[in-house]
Amino acid sequence: MSPVEVSVVIPVYNEEDGLQALFDRLYPAMDGLGCRYEVIFVNDGSRDRSAQILASQFHKRPDTTRVVLFNGNFGQHMAILAGFEHTRGKIVITLDADLQNPPEEIPRLVATMREGHDYVGTIRRERNDTAFRRIASRAMNRLRERITRIKMTDQGCMLRAYDRNVVDTINACREVNTFIPALAYTFSSNPVEIVVEHEERHAGESKYSLFQLIRLNFDLVTGFSIVPLQWFSAIGTLLSLASAGLVAVLLIRRFVLGAEVQGVFTLLAFNFFLVGIMLFGIGLLGEYIGRIYQEVRNRPRYRIQAVLEGTPEQQKATEVPCAQ
Known part of the structure; x- marks a missing residue:
């Protein structure tokens, strides 16, 4: 039997309404290769009937289908x-399941x-999202690229292709918080991007809220750059120099003009600005420390309940206690 040439990984979370449509389009496209x-479908702790539907599909196409079942929701x-x-x-x-x-x-x-x-990224031709979401995504992409130097035109599109060597290198990483397309970009030697079509979501709602998208970009920035x-x-440093200059100016005015009470509210506003900057900086530092804390705990990144794989003669559900 010839070795497997193409593997497709699809995370699934509460997608019961759209899975059959996915099957109807995915398998003919793959058969045409x-x-x-x-x-490989990975059920990320869905609370609907997604796991049952995936199990049914496995029994229909066990020669080309494998299903990994998480016992909880651990993220895309x-x-x-x-x-x-x-x-x-x-x-x-x-590939996303939507x-x-x-x-x-x-x-x-x-x-x-x-x-x-060894790595193919994608750019959605015409995004079927709201104008606000498109603008916010574009702004976050540019900020992320300037900070991390990772060039991904459309980081939100998960339709991507990876070489076996890149995947093996990613598997060797044991990071708790990561962003797979960015990680793959750092390990690839000949990456490229192509334009692909983008359609409206077939069923259900997006699993990423605006806050989650902002959080994802923040994780990406802190995870790949200092x-x-x-x-x-x-x-x-600049604020310290500016403060020293301001103190010098105030001392000179004190000796030349005498005691003054003007400018108190300006100083208060400036102090509030400095306090805001310091609190934001402390929060940023805490983000990096939190990432270190999560890594040194060395807890399993996810827990697999079962793996459905095999042939019609040898169908099995392999219990896996946990995965690092």
Whole structure:
């Protein structure tokens, strides 16, 4: 039997209404590749019938389908990492389950990988999101790129392709907080981006609120760069010099003009500004310390309840106590 060439990893969280539509479009697209493939669904602790639907699909297509079941909700990127650890393909594709990224685009990613690239990112041609979300996403992307030097035009699009060596390197990392596309970019030697279509969500609602998107970008910045700390060091130095200059000016005015009471409210406003800067800096420092704390605890990143895999003759559910 020929080895698996393409693996598709799909995290699933409360997607019962859209899974059948995903199956109806995904498997024909994969069958058209003309090579051996596998689809790995990772159920991220869904509270609806997603796990049952995935199990049913596994029994229908056990030759190409594997299902990883979490016993709780550990997040999209932890689900993808768990999927990576169960892949066997030379090319690994990540795809969201909401059908906003068409499965029909997968052959284009595979063809681009076969040209010699080890990482293929994607850019959504026409985003079917609200104007506010598009503007906020664009601003966050540019800020992240300036800070981390990681060039991803559209970081929110999870339809991406990775070479086996890049996936193995990611699997060797044991980070608790990470952003997989950025991590892959740092390990790739010949990355490229292509434009793909973007559709409206087939069913359900987005699992990312505005706060979660901001949090994701903050995690990305603090996880891949210490530039924010360096910026605050520079700001602190400049404010110290400015404060010294202000003290000198006030002393001169005191000796020349005598005691004054004007400018009290200006000084109060300036003090509040400084206090705000200091509190923000302390919070930023706490973010880095918190990341260190989470890493040194060395707790399992997720817990797998079962893995559905096998052939029609040997269908099994492999119990896994935990995964580091």
